[in-house]
Every structure is written in structure tokens, then in C-alpha cells.
Amino acid sequence: MPERFDFDTSKVWFVGAGPGDKTLITLKGYRLLQQAQVVIYAGSLINTELLEYCPADAECHDSASLTLHQITDLMIGGVKAGKLVVRLQTGDLSLYGSIREQGEVLSEHGISFVSVPGVSSFLGAASQLGVEYTVPEVSQSLIITRIEGRTPMPPKESLESFAAHQTSMAIFLSVQDITGVVKQLTSGGYPPETPVAVVYKATWEDCQIVRATLTDIAERVKASGICKTALILVGPFLGDEYHYSKLYDAGFSHEYRQA
Numbered sequence: 001m002p003e004r005f006d007f008d009t010s011k012v013w014f015v016g017a018g019p020g021d022k023t024l025i026t027l028k029g030y031r032l033l034q035q036a037q038v039v040i041y042a043g044s045l046i047n048t049e050l051l052e053y054c055p056a057d058a059e060c061h062d063s064a065s066l067t068l069h070q071i072t073d074l075m076i077g078g079v080k081a082g083k084l085v086v087r088l089q090t091g092d093l094s095l096y097g098s099i100r101e102q103g104e105v106l107s108e109h110g111i112s113f114v115s116v117p118g119v120s121s122f123l124g125a126a127s128q129l130g131v132e133y134t135v136p137e138v139s140q141s142l143i144i145t146r147i148e149g150r151t152p153m154p155p156k157e158s159l160e161s162f163a164a165h166q167t168s169m170a171i172f173l174s175v176q177d178i179t180g181v182v183k184q185l186t187s188g189g190y191p192p193e194t195p196v197a198v199v200y201k202a203t204w205e206d207c208q209i210v211r212a213t214l215t216d217i218a219e220r221v222k223a224s225g226i227c228k229t230a231l232i233l234v235g236p237f238l239g240d241e242y243h244y245s246k247l248y249d250a251g252f253s254h255e256y257r258q259a
């Protein structure tokens with residue numbers, strides 16, 4: 001029998017499922033699934049192998065075709081029945097997680113929630129490529145964003161305006177308009193030769209990676225058939241120019257310790 005933990009059943013537990021690989025869920029998330037009695041999961045996005053961690057008698061509901069109120073009704077009903085309710089969502093909850101709108105409905109019924117972080121797909125994509133977004137003298141910042149879709153973007157947050165920084169960028173929910181993405185990035189300031197990687201289903205077994213430059217990435221992505229569930233990574237951090245941190249330099253380390 002697995003060890004039992006005292007999780008509060010008067011609250012809903014929102015759990016970040018990680019980027020895809022079922023072993024990349026956090027230990028806390030795993031423990032919650034082991035004891036969950038009601039699980040509402042984003043079936044179109046998460047690896048359903050994660051449900052193998054749940055008890056055999058757990059009620060598991062795929063939210064892919066459910067409305068917001070149908071999802072929250074399941075949560076509310078589970079909590080009122082004294083059951084441990086887990087809302088399992090892709091990646092990390094703090095990025096495009098829609099937990100705020102779900103939480104507002106729960107609060108109307110006097111129910112609070114707890115957020116358990118997960119590994120975001122932008123981190124999974126970097127590990128899949130074996131790269132780091134911050135490279136000394138190349139890029140020390142990362143912009144995480146998306147293009148406008150059903151949800152409009154704030155007027156000052158266009159890809160074109162962000163491109164002026166020419167730093168590392170991870171673009172979510174945008175590969176379906178890869179041509180428009182390229183147009184905004186180049187008009188905003190990225191040179192045409194800027195390297196780009198499109199990572200489909202990072203850390204999944206069927207992960208697919210397309211690498212190119214802004215000049216030809218749209219053509220290659222369309223040829224690959226990738227049209228959803230992919231991240232667009234752009235910036236010189238993906239290039240062949242190497243700069244190394246001084247962190248492990250003996251003199252620098254001594255100075256750092258004395259500071």
C-alpha cells in the first residue's frame with residue numbers, strides 16, 4: 001500500500017501534469033493522483049498514462065468536451081461529497097492555465113483551491129534540444145508569449161514589439177499561424193538568419209523537432225504537418241556561437257565568494 005498523506009478534501013487540488021513524459025510530474029502531484037477520488041483532466045493535452053497513478057476506483061473525467069460550468073460542477077460535487085478532487089492540467093498552471101476563471105466559480109460556492117506547480121513545456125522543449133535560454137553575451141532574458149487568437153493580446157504585447165529585443169523567445173499556441181509569426185518577428189527586428197526551433201509535443205515519445213531559420217521555418221513546419229501542440233523557440237541562443245559563463249572560473253569564483 002502506498003503511504004497515505006493528509007490532503008485537505010475541502011479544497012480542489014490543481015496539479016500541473018508536466019509537458020508530456022508521465023515521469024515528469026512532481027512528487028506532490030504524483031502523491032495526489034495516488035489518493036485522488038475525482039480527477040478532471042485535460043484529455044486533449046495531457047498524457048493519459050498519468051491516470052495509471054490513480055486508484056482503480058477513482059472517477060476520471062475528460063474535460064476536453066466540457067464547459068467551464070460542467071467542469072466546476074464536477075469539482076463542487078466531489079468536494080461536497082468529501083472526496084479528494086484533483087484538476088489535472090498540462091504543463092505548469094501559471095502559464096495559460098485558466099485556473100483563475102475556474103477558481104472564481106469555486107469561490108462563489110465557498111470552495112478554495114491549492115495550486116501544485118508542474119514542469120512547463122517550454123522547459124521540456126529546452127531539455128529536448130539540450131539548450132539553455134540564457135547564454136552569456138548572447139541572451140540573458142526570455143520572453144514567453146503567444147499570438148492573438150480567440151483571446152486578444154494586450155496592445156503593447158505584440159510579437160513585433162517583443163522582437164525588437166532580439167532575445168530568447170518561447171511562443172505558445174501559435175504554430176497554426178507560423179507564417180504570421182515569422183512576419184511579425186522579422187518586421188520587429190529579428191534578422192532573417194535568426195535560428196528557430198519548433199518542438200511538437202516536447203518530452204512525449206512522438207516528439208518532433210523542426211529546426212531552421214526565420215527564412216525557411218514556415219515552409220519546413222508546413223511540410224512536417226505540425227499544426228498544433230507545438231512551441232516555437234526563436235533567438236540566437238539556438239545558434240552555434242558559444243559564450244561561456246565565468247561561474248566556474250577559479251578567479252571569478254573566489255571573487256564571488258568574497259563579495
